Amino acid sequence: MKNIEQLLKESLENHELPYNEAAWESLSKRLDGTTPSPFYRKWWVAASVGTVLVGSALFFALNAPSDSKEIVNESTPVISQHKAAPQTDSHTENPLNKTNTTPQANTPQTQKQPLSSIQATPVEYANNPGVDAAHVAQNTKDISQKNPGFQASQNSAKGSLDNGGEQKTNLLAATSNKPKYCVGDEMEIGNPNDAVSVAVVQNNKMIGIVKPGTKKTFIASSEGVIELVTGTQKQTISVSKPISDLYINVDQTLLYENGIPAISFTVSGNNSPVHWSAGKLASEMENGTFIVHPYSEKEITVTASSKDQNGCSVVETKTISLPERYNLNAPKGIDMNSGNPAVSTFMPFALKERNTPFELFIYDTKSGRVIYKTTDASAGWNGVDNNTGEVLPNGSVVYWKVILGNPNPGEPREYKGTLVIKTH
Known part of the structure; x- marks a missing residue:
């Protein structure tokens, strides 16, 4: 035993x-x-x-731990977006006593949780859990640049592209601080948003896009309205055209007051102050008249500009052609047989009236020698070669040059030309 x-x-x-x-x-x-x-x-x-x-x-078979539950758990996919809530029921059901009328192989048990605890992922990244919020924010910015109507959600990825804060969205566009805009004005539009483009619409026609964080200049080309659309925000800017006109009046006769060339311009149509411009030409204002001195030019272009009651610029331009150049108003030739000293001798007429210091030189075109020189406006050349004391033959051509000692503003220092001698 x-x-x-x-x-x-x-x-x-x-x-x-x-x-x-x-x-x-x-x-x-x-x-x-x-x-x-x-x-x-x-x-x-x-x-x-x-x-x-x-x-x-x-007894061993009935009390041995079952491996079926471990197999199911090993095949269960992990969903990082859902967190299992702790079991609140104190009663634990024995899996051997539970009757399941619908067999399911390797089916994980899903625990219920409140909707607020589920973190939504954009559709584009739903199958890629490795994409972080920074990538979502960058993609949002790229979409808005391609589609100006795209509006970023306030619950979109956090983190400003500039300073690490929350993304700036739906901010109004910034424009120049002008109370009114007129046709022809430049308008600089800045977009302070991080992920929303600004659409610029003029009279219901898209004229441009301002990308996030940039500035762009536009021209108000026509009367009407310009709309700046930023997501759900919209700004409206009025554009006006001038309500008055300018008219330039001119006498195209070249005057030689005191030996100086002058063309006078006046304007009408606007009571506001007028600003004149003649480019590089010498000019001045005298009793509301714009006077231009064309010392060398044969064509003159002037511009008059003013403001109307709305503050819009009114601009008028006029171009005229002169019959001749100034050139000290010198004659083309002399007649030795004329009894009139103004015709039988050579002296530029402007030098007789201007009372300005100068030097006059007469050159023989064949030899290049100086045959006459003077600084006296009353001592005109009579056709005699001072080197030989003889009168030049009929039909001779000489070259003359004047050097001014004190030219006026905008006036050249030298004038020159040719002269034909007539003796009979």
Whole structure:
């Protein structure tokens, strides 16, 4: 019996089952009270050992941990956007007692959670959990640049593109601080937004786009309105045209007052002050008259500009052609046989009237020698070569040059030309 007891004890220990010594002693006493034959004794021992082994196996099977749940968990996908809420029910249901009428293989159990705890991901990035908020913000900016009507949500990715704060969206466009705009005015439009473009619409026609964080200059080319559309915001700017005109009046006769050339211009149509311009030409204002001195030019262009009652610029330009150039109003030739000193001698008429210091030189075109020189406006040349004392032959051509000692503003220092001699 001791051998049987030891065998039974080892079997139970191998299956990690408790050994009850009192129960074995009770069984031993009952077995010792009978004297069965050796055959029956062996059969009884074998049956007892078999019963113990079968019972141990059944107990081990019923209490062994199941691996089915671990297999399901290993095949369950991980959803980073959902966080499982802690179990609030104190009652734990035994999975062996639960009856499932619809078998599902490897189906993870989804726990309910409030909608506010779910973090939404833009559709474009739904399958790419590695994209962070900075990439979403950059993509939002790129979309707005391609589509000016795109409006970034206030719940879009955080982080300003400039200073690390929240993105600036839906801010109004910045324009020059002018109360009114007129046709022809330049308008600088700045976009202070990080992710929204500004659409510039003139009279219901798109004329340009201002990208986020940039500036652009536009011309108010026609009367009407210019709209600046920033997402859901819209600004309207009025553009006016001048309500008055300027008219330039001119007498194209070249006057030589005191030997100086002058063309006079006046303007009408506007009572506001007028600003005149003649480019590089010498000019001056005198009693509301604009006077231009064309010392060298044969064509004159002047511009008059003013403001109307709306503050819009009124501009008028006029160009005239003169019949001749000034050139000190010098004659083209002299007639030695004329009894009139103004015709029989050579002296530029302007020098006789201007009372300005000068030097006059007469050159022989064949030799290049100076044949006459003077600084006296009353001493005109009479056609005689001072080197020989002889009158030049009829039809001779000489070259003359005047150098001014004190030219007027805008006037050249030298004048020059040719002269034909007539002796009979």
